[in-house]
Amino acid sequence: MLKVITVDEMMKVGSTIPLRVTCSDSHQYILKGINNYVETGKALFNEVVGSRFAALIQLDTPQINIGNLSDEVINDSIDLKKYGFKPGPCFLSRYMEGTSLKVSPVTAKYISNIEIVPKLIVFDAVLMNSDRNGNSGNWFNLKQERKLIAIDHSNIFRLAQIWDKNSLQQDEKIPPEIIDEIKGKDYQTLIDEYKKRKYRKYEHKRQHQHPFSTVGRTIKHLSGIEIENCFADIPPEWSVSKEDQEAAKKFLEFQINHIDDIIHELEQLFKV
Ligand SMILES: Nc1ncnc2c1ncn2[C@@H]1O[C@H](COP(=O)(O)OP(=O)(O)O)[C@@H](O)[C@H]1O
Ligand SMILES: [Mg+2]
Structure with a gap:
């Protein structure tokens, strides 16, 4: 160690x-x-x-x-x-x-890897990350490449440090719940920039306008063992009960099993 x-x-x-x-x-x-x-x-x-x-x-x-x-x-x-x-x-x-990124139409123009946007949105929606929109500290831009990367996953499962078995069970919904934060201004600004760059390129081919198809496919191909490994070897000193750990795994599996429905909801954000 x-x-x-x-x-x-x-x-x-x-x-x-x-x-x-x-x-x-x-x-x-x-x-x-x-x-x-x-x-x-x-x-x-x-x-x-x-x-x-x-x-x-x-x-x-x-x-x-x-x-x-x-x-x-x-x-x-x-x-x-x-x-x-x-x-x-x-x-x-x-x-x-790198540095924190205050998302705006101007700063969004300088992101070199705008293709990260749909994947980041799916990630935050699946895990219910409630702490990125409006928090420049959690949009991180690598200094040299100007690449946007994901940091700070401490506020996933919607309730940060206070989620438990019951809150997660309540969040397993059909149709899936997309937390309000993901409909926020920062995400919308990045979606607008993504559309500007990507849709223009494929203007003549409407079928390319499926921003989530690659990440959707990746998620559907994940194996049970791969998901299980996300929860392996958590130190007992962190005092997360086995029951809560099991509930977190079930929640992630639920979200993955309903990835088509989640993506369907997220596509609406790209139609604004
Ligand atoms: N891997 C990293 N490399 C460089 N800076 C980082 C990294 N992780 C976090 N930071 C910096 O530290 C700050 C706080 O980290 P963060 O994970 O957001 O903590 P908190 O959960 O307390 O908000 C971030 O805004 C970022 O500036
Ligand atoms: Mg943070």
Whole structure:
């Protein structure tokens, strides 16, 4: 298991007190751990599950690890002590150089990988990520390539750190529920830019205007084992009960089984 060696910087943004650290592989990571603001470990569970699902559908997101934060490192840092960080397993997201993106018609023009938009929307809709619209911190733009990537999966399952078996069961709906956030302004601005670039290119061929067909196919081809692996080896120290973990897996399976219906709803956003 990777070990956290030094604390380099408190990020001073975000609600989970993320920090930049260097680990035993000499790489830098953004760390999220259990502290006075992240008491249950569900935010860390959400991050791991979200990152693994993103990798399955080839959505650009930083590489992740589960590492160990030791008592020694905590005691060496005034900040970590102040925020009540607990020793033990923590979530690590490989540090990438980039900046938060305030989404607007102007900034959207400079995104080099606009084709990410439908996939990102499906990802947020399937996992019910309620914390991207209106939060520039969770739209992340890589510095050199100007690529938009997905970060911060701590607020999936609609309720961030307070979802449970019951809330997830209630969210398993037919027709599927698309959370309001996904109908928000940031997404619509990116959809408009996507349509400008892609639809113009295929103007003569209306059949190309199915933005979700590739990601839909990918999701339908996922195997049961691949889904299961998104939930494997969650540290017991994060205190997410087996019952809740099972419910989260069932919820994701439900969403995947109804992917055609979800996509049908999402297509309406492209028709505005
Ligand atoms: N892998 C990463 N590489 C570089 N910066 C990151 C990475 N992950 C997060 N950040 C930066 O840290 C900030 C806070 O991280 P985030 O995951 O959004 O935490 P929170 O859950 O507290 O909102 C982000 O807005 C971003 O600027
Ligand atoms: Mg955030």
